Amino acid sequence: MINKKQLLTLSFLLLSFIIKAQNADSLMIRKIYNEVLTKSECYQNLAYLCSNIGGRLSGSPEAAKAVDWGKAVMEGLKLDRVELQPVTVPHWVRGNKEQAFIINTKTGAKLETQICALGGSVATPIDGIEAEVIEVMNFEELEKLGAEKIKGKIVFYNRPMEPTHIHTFNAYGKAVNQRWAGAMNASKYGALATVTRSMGLKIDKFPHTGSMSYIDSLPKIPAVAISTEGAEALSALIRSNKTARVFIKTNCQTLPDAQSYNVIGEFKGSEQPNEYILVGGHLDAWDNGSGAHDDGAGCVQSMEVIRIFKAIGYQPKHSIRVVLFMNEENGLRGGKEYARQAKLKKETHIAAIESDAGGFSPRGFSFEAPKWFMNSVQNYKPLLLPYDLYDFDGKGGGPDITPLVEQGIPTAELIPDSQRYFDYHHTADDTFDKVNKRELELGAAAMAALIYLIDNTEFH
Numbered sequence: 001m002i003n004k005k006q007l008l009t010l011s012f013l014l015l016s017f018i019i020k021a022q023n024a025d026s027l028m029i030r031k032i033y034n035e036v037l038t039k040s041e042c043y044q045n046l047a048y049l050c051s052n053i054g055g056r057l058s059g060s061p062e063a064a065k066a067v068d069w070g071k072a073v074m075e076g077l078k079l080d081r082v083e084l085q086p087v088t089v090p091h092w093v094r095g096n097k098e099q100a101f102i103i104n105t106k107t108g109a110k111l112e113t114q115i116c117a118l119g120g121s122v123a124t125p126i127d128g129i130e131a132e133v134i135e136v137m138n139f140e141e142l143e144k145l146g147a148e149k150i151k152g153k154i155v156f157y158n159r160p161m162e163p164t165h166i167h168t169f170n171a172y173g174k175a176v177n178q179r180w181a182g183a184m185n186a187s188k189y190g191a192l193a194t195v196t197r198s199m200g201l202k203i204d205k206f207p208h209t210g211s212m213s214y215i216d217s218l219p220k221i222p223a224v225a226i227s228t229e230g231a232e233a234l235s236a237l238i239r240s241n242k243t244a245r246v247f248i249k250t251n252c253q254t255l256p257d258a259q260s261y262n263v264i265g266e267f268k269g270s271e272q273p274n275e276y277i278l279v280g281g282h283l284d285a286w287d288n289g290s291g292a293h294d295d296g297a298g299c300v301q302s303m304e305v306i307r308i309f310k311a312i313g314y315q316p317k318h319s320i321r322v323v324l325f326m327n328e329e330n331g332l333r334g335g336k337e338y339a340r341q342a343k344l345k346k347e348t349h350i351a352a353i354e355s356d357a358g359g360f361s362p363r364g365f366s367f368e369a370p371k372w373f374m375n376s377v378q379n380y381k382p383l384l385l386p387y388d389l390y391d392f393d394g395k396g397g398g399p400d401i402t403p404l405v406e407q408g409i410p411t412a413e414l415i416p417d418s419q420r421y422f423d424y425h426h427t428a429d430d431t432f433d434k435v436n437k438r439e440l441e442l443g444a445a446a447m448a449a450l451i452y453l454i455d456n457t458e459f460h
Contacts, residue, residue, distance in 0.1 A: 004422040025383055025456070029449045031312050033387065036445040039311065042304040043437045045073060046359075050432035055287035057119075058327040059091025059258035066283050067261050070299065070324045074165030074265035077271040077306055078408075081268075084261035087089055087337045089327040091258040092120055095251030098224060099128065100195075100232050101243040110247075111237075113230035114205050115195070117250040118179060119210040121332045124193065128155065128249030129222065131192050135238050138178070139185050144382045153279055155248050157182050157236055158197045160228075161422065168418040169357070172199055172425075176210070183223040186216050193222040193248060197231040199422060205229050206427040209286050213331045222250055234406075262334045263324040267306050271317040277451055278321045278352035279305050282328035282335075282400055289430035293421065296432075297359030297440055298398075299324050301414075304444035305451060316455045318350055325400040330358070335400035339407065349409045351454050353447055354398025354448075358424075359417035359435045366394030368402070369410030376457050383453065389446055391415055412450065414443055 036042075055067060056062040067084065074082045100115040117123075134140050136151060137159045140148070157178040165171040182194045198208035207227045214220045226234065237244045269275065281298020285291020302322050309316060324332035342349065351373070351386065353365075364384075367374060377392060384390075396402075397411025405411055416439070424430040 007011065019229065025453065028314070028452060029383060032308055032448045032452065033445045035308050035312050036304065036441045036448070037438070040304060040441045040444065041307055042300040043440055044443050045300040045303065046292065046296050046435060046440065047432055049300070050290035050292050054290040055285065055289045056285050056291060057092070058089035058260055058284045058330065059255065060287065063260060063284055063326065064204070067263055067326070070263035070283055073320065074263065075305055077265065077303065077310065079265040079267055079306065081266040083264050085264055085338065085341065087255050087260050087262055087326050087334050089260045089333050090331050091255040092330060093253055095123070095289070100224070100226070101247040103247060104235055104237060105243045106241050106247055111233060113233065114207050114227040115224040115248060115392055116207040116209045117252045118196070118223040118225055119209055119286070120212050120254065121183070121250065121252055122220045123250045123252050124222045124248055127237045130245055130247040133195070133234070133238065133244055133246045135235060142185055142189065144191070147189040150186065153191060154193045154195060154248070155182070155186040155191045156195045156234060156246070158231055160197060161199060161201050163201055168201065168422050171201070172422060175199055179210055179225065180212055183212055183221050183460055184218055184459060187218040187221050189320055191221060193224070195224055195226050195246060196246065198225045198228050200228055200425065202423045203228045203232060206429045208426040209288055210426045220310070222248065224250060226249055253391070260326045262326055262338055265306065265322040265416065267309065267316060267320040269317050269319040270315045273319050275318045275348045275350055276321045277318050277350050277454055278323055279447055279451060280323035280325055280400060281355050282299045282326070283324040284327050284329050286329060286426050288428045290432060292430050292432045292435050293336045293358040293424050294426065294430055295356045296330070297435060297443070298355030301359070301440065301444040301447060305448045308444070310449045314452065318455055328400050328458060332399060336403050339403035340377070342404065346372050349404065349411065351410045352397065352401040352404050353412045353414070354399070355414040355443060355447060356398045357414065357418065358416050358421040359440040359443060360420060362389060362414055362416050362443045364389045364391030364415050365450060366396050366415050367392070367410065367412045367449040368395065368397040368405050369412070372459060373410040376459060380450070380453050384449060387446065387449070414447055416426050416443060
């Protein structure tokens with residue numbers, strides 16, 4: 001029977017142990033941040049990826065160069081294992097630069113405007129398409145108009161991202177279906193093509209590409225994005241000229257699937273080497289820019305996590321596995337193949353973390369994880385708050401690691417400040433000069449800190 005004095009003693013010893021452990025964790029996290037903010041290599045790695053390789057859509061020669069680059073960087077970190085995991089990927093090419101004109105039928109004036117083909121779209125006929133344009137905000141409006149008013153015309157989807165959402169990914173999620181499913185819905189009513197307002201809040205000349213889809217039972221029609229500036233001009237013309245026309249010309253095509261690879265590097269754990277904590281980003285990027293924020297930033301941050309641990313002499317208990325996924329942008333085949341292989345090999349993953357929301361200042365992490373995991377995350381908050389990491393309430397892991405969720409693996413995604421992300425997302429303006437060195441480094445440190453805490457947690 002424990003008396004009151006003994007109980008107080010045990011309580012004091014337990015509290016002392018907790019405080020001592022928290023102090024040790026605080027010191028280690030401080031060490032992580034000091035290292036990355038003074039000796040980081042992620043910014044120079046990103047410079048090389050963007051400047052020497054550039055856009056790297058799956059199946060392209062640039063994507064192949066990026067695979068070789070990622071492998072070389074990880075081999076330079078002297079990891080215990082670096083391998084290429086084969087992935088068969090779609091191979092869509094843009095071809096020559098697209099052309100578009102907004103035509104005022106009252107005056108005959110033609111205004112050139114910036115467009116880009118959506119990923120996976122078929123091309124226009126060789127001479128392009130010119131037709132009357134009809135503006136809609138959603139699929140419900142499209143259905144009400146029906147084939148009688150749509151057949152033989154170009155459908156213009158002009159629903160903007162809602163600016164009142166503070167987290168801009170919420171605005172993106174509520175608008176992006178017109179890009180993804182716009183062509184298949186317009187095709188049902190005999191439309192010749194679709195023009196979709198770019199998924200961005202800023203009014204500028206940069207059209208935003210991105211994936212779209214077809215269904216085999218309907219005609220495949222060309223689908224393009226128009227810049228937000230162009231969308232504003234087209235909408236204004238339609239209001240004053242109901243028979244306004246649009247000319248578009250694209251040169252894209254889908255080639256046979258190509259062989260590519262996920263790049264995997266492994267830093268073996270000292271106590272549980274067959275249990276993995278995954279950290280990664282996607283190596284592919286749209287061809288119109290250089291994929292700096294989406295997702296070169298996530299790739300170099302993930303590799304930086306390992307460099308940090310090695311530099312400060314931290315030996316993880318579990319194996320840390322860096323994965324540079326291929327084909328997130330137009331198929332997610334790299335993420336799916338990694339999950340398939342992990343299940344086939346019966347691998348044990350403690351957690352998977354992804355950075356795929358830009359290289360801006362980190363604010364926290366979102367999670368797709370069971371309650372037992374999230375209970376421990378609550379304990380991490382006081383340790384991470386001094387580094388401006390306060391947002392842990394979002395739902396969902398990164399896209400490439402989502403296929404791991406069905407295997408019961410906790411997933412997390414780095415959440416940076418989102419206000420500027422959609423100024424650059426999927427555009428020609430997503431270039432290295434748009435990434436701030438310190439913000440990029442802080443993201444790498446945040447992921448390293450989270451991985452350190454997970455590595456030292458006994459989950460129940």
